[in-house]
Amino acid sequence: MRTLLIALIGLAFAAPAGAAPAPHLSIASFDQLATPLPLPYDEQANARAVVAVAKARARARHKLLLIDLGGNWCLDCRLLAGAMDLPELRKFLAARYEIVVVDVGRFDKNLDIPAHYGITERLEGVPSVLIVDPRTDRLLNPGHTAALADARSMSPQALADWLAGWTK
Template sequence: MFRSMTAALAAVALTAAGGLAQAATAPAMSIQSFSQLKLPLPYPYEEKADANAQVAAAMASAKAHHKLLMIDLGGNWCGDCRVLAATMDLPELKAFVDKHYEVVSVDVGRFDKNLQVPAHYGITQRLEGVPALLIVDPRGDKLLDGGHVAALADARHMTPQALADWLAQWTK
């Protein structure tokens, strides 16, 4: 009994310190299929933007508002990137994302520009696909989803709810 109570108190202490925090629950999505998204799908990437300045501004905002930083790496040519952007624009997911994340979209062209952004987080090999999401804790500029950054590169073959659930897993 004493051991289980000690373990429970340790878990509470770790949770309070940010060690075992429970992820937020993803919102219930209003659509069952991406075919229900409003067309045309958005073009979310500013091709001539200063990616370094955008990421720095988003990082500062994430810190100030106690949110995670989501760096969305992709290109307007990418169907999965456009599906992700349209899904994140749905009111229920937009409210969730706005509550938990500061989002910045970075154009990586055809895997030939702004690659200093993923390199900053140790991703120096060619991206495995896009969209590639870097979920960053701005308090230590630490990548949280290492090994999973290309998980949504085949987003159109997921369900909208699975996409929302994936985004929710990184939150606390």
């Protein structure tokens, strides 16, 4: 039973082989993040427009598109934003991703964004992270979009490793 559980946990965080290794983070715990934690989601933004601009920029710069779906009310979303603001992770991500954040309210706003990528049921949790190939507009991490929805149960390094796992 334990082996099965370990295998299932591994599948939950699965990413393609050959990914770029994440940088070693300077913190071991989310308690070490600067406070207050960021409030990254612009509740007034035109989500379609900001995603379109980020997608075009990603395509032009030969990067992946990372769409972070969440809300400022969500601790896990704010922990993700705080970790992504760490200088070593921010530099790593900026070289590989165009990142856009989309406020989904209380699962009642901007749901056309995940629907565009085939996520038409209620989001499994937030943050939900969509990794998109901007050339094909194809979701690269189907079935794994909510892997960071319980970020507080991970270490910052595990979170960084997951984000790096989709890159080359």
